[in-house]
Amino acid sequence: MKTRVKPCENCGGKIGPDFYIVKLSQALVDPSAVNRYVGMTQYFQGHTALADVFATDKTLEHVMQGEDANQWPEMIICLRCFAGNPILAQLLFDRSGEDDQPSVD
Numbered sequence: 387m388k389t390r391v392k393p394c395e396n397c398g399g400k401i402g403p404d405f406y407i408v409k410l411s412q413a414l415v416d417p418s419a420v421n422r423y424v425g426m427t428q429y430f431q432g433h434t435a436l437a438d439v440f441a442t443d444k445t446l447e448h449v450m451q452g453e454d455a456n457q458w459p460e461m462i463i464c465l466r467c468f469a470g471n472p473i474l475a476q477l478l479f480d481r482s483g484e485d486d487q488p489s490v491d
């Protein structure tokens with residue numbers, strides 16, 4: 387059986403009945419892709435929807451661990467550590483219910 391039930395990777399303590407699986411990847415802005423996108427937007431007089439249609443780049447960033455988040459390294463974090471980290475907790479709270487495709491406008 388493969389399981390993620392193991393000590394918290396932050397504090398080393400027991401994970402409770404609920405815990406967090408945090409996947410992380412570094413991403414880098416692709417300046418060339420940004421320049422092409424900005425140029426295309428200017429060409430279409432600010433209409434980003436048209437620039438989106440004609441853009442040749444799929445994204446404006448390069449995800450270092452690959453586009454498949456299932457392949458990203460993950461950390462098992464207990465509820466206490468997760469809730470005690472205002473950055474992680476706030477990010478998760480803010481993102482709930484949001485579209486995961488942020489606008490570049």
Ligand SMILES: [Zn+2]
Nearest residue numbers: 394397464467
């Ligand atoms: Zn912990």
